[in-house]
Amino acid sequence: MTFTPSPLEKHHFKDELFYIKRDDLLDIDFSGNKARKFEYFLVNDFPKIKQIVGFGSNQSNAMYSLSVLAKMKGWKFIYFCDHIPSFLRDNLVGNYKYALANGMELRLSNDKNTDANSLNDNKTIVVQEGGRQIEAKLGLKNLALELIVDIKKENIKNPYIFLPSGTGTTALFLQKYLPFKVFTCSTVGDDLYLKTQWDMVDKNMLEYPNILNSKKKYHYGKLYPEAYQLWKDLKDEMGVEFDLLYDPIGWIKFLENKERLKGTPIYIHQGGLKGNESMKARYERKYDKIL
């Protein structure tokens, strides 16, 4: 199985034109860039494999998508993370809630990377944090091929791509397979962090994506009132709900640099809406009285 192409939509925000690749609509359960990254595991046969093992944070989009993949494949899914706040245990929400409902077996660990990788054997697939691995190439190449068709069909002049990065895997492989410039920004670390990630995924790249920055520094997972406000404005004006963890920071950095980027922008919506349930609750607790 491969996916039916996701729609490319034409939108305006503050009187400027943006095309949005709606990868959030790729599939009801298996959506966004995690579906693309894990497509390799979905479409290939692994007759010996009985379980899939992952690790990362307790609300990660990758964790939820792996739970969907495991369910579809009939595999056991073991996930390592370093803590579960008692608040979350008592109030199941977001990716954590839905991954548990899909049968995820959660294991707490002070060294989740080592512990996850120690389970590696011929019955097990171990997935790196955030799906940062070479197998992601297959699904992201398919996304790039879809974009090339979309751009031709819509007759878009001088297109360029923007998407916010975590590990940078999505941006890296899009740049590999697209004849257009791919711009991204880091939401996790600095420029050097992103380049180090890229070296770990694929050392033989001819061209890296271009990294955009903002005047203000943003820390991963922290709440910012201006980010929440922009997320609301994007939703009100375009009728598109973006993810609350990566997208608002992505849009802030994108809009800050947009004037000097020449051409027609295509923003990649990378899904993650299941995770909004917990992010929204955090924002509402902190800011809804003010905003």
Ligand SMILES: *Cc1c(COP(=O)(O)O)cnc(C)c1O
């Ligand atoms: C995982 C994720 C990202 C980051 O993707 P990378 O390939 O790790 O850069 C961005 N946006 C959303 C919604 C995600 O779920």
